[in-house]
Amino acid sequence: MTSETQPRPASGRRRTAGRAVAGAALADALLIMLFAAIGRDAHQRGEILTGVLLTAWPFLAGAALGWLAARVWRRPLSVRPSGLAVWIGAVAGGMVLRALTGQTVVIAFVVVASLSLGIFLVGYRLLLAGARRLGWTRSQR
Template sequence: MTWTQQQSVTGGRRAITAAALSDAVLILVFAAIGRDAHQRGDIVTGVFLTAWPFLAGAAIAWLAWRAWRRPLSMATGVVVWLGAVAGGMILRALTGQSVVLAFVVVALLSLGLFLVGYRALLALVRRLRKS
């Protein structure tokens, strides 16, 4: 493997790791904000209890879309976003957690802003650097 190929692989791995961690952290932030807004106690376990269905939905979307091929693309962001919300709501319903329309709308908007938003900002920065 040449030095250039090795750098490409390393950079690719960094992008995959950064995108996967960013997605997970932003889903946890979404859950933490929601729990804080409703003044729920038991912060750490409560955040994970709220977040796990969305994390699982995002993970399924990552696998189904093979997001590691283009982890920071807008298309990947949209798939991960919709997977997190759809998977999250399905898993919440299956486990007896509430799924009310207002929560679905808030999750769609918030996770859309978070999971697609940072990818859009990165795309803008890349575009500006090229010009």
């Protein structure tokens, strides 16, 4: 048996799973921050770092709720239910939190946020699923 065909010990699987969870959580957070940064840049608002955080926090909190509701840590890179739950949580939770804190919530922004966050949060999971289907795995690099 070669090292590629031997089963991984349980600790190795847990470590890989932990990395996937951490990687997905980090990717989600960074993509939400990117969404906020692009939006702020498009509207030429000052206060770069604090402004991006002010814009992003409701969506980050909503995404965290999506993570909890769907138990995303079980399959963090799956499109369904994980990617969809994070996306819906980010948009719905983000808009509710924005409204509760007096931030702007208009239909055009809801549409743009829904599309952008969908492309970001579901999109990278779709790309990874496609890569797995095509057989692009770590062992083949």
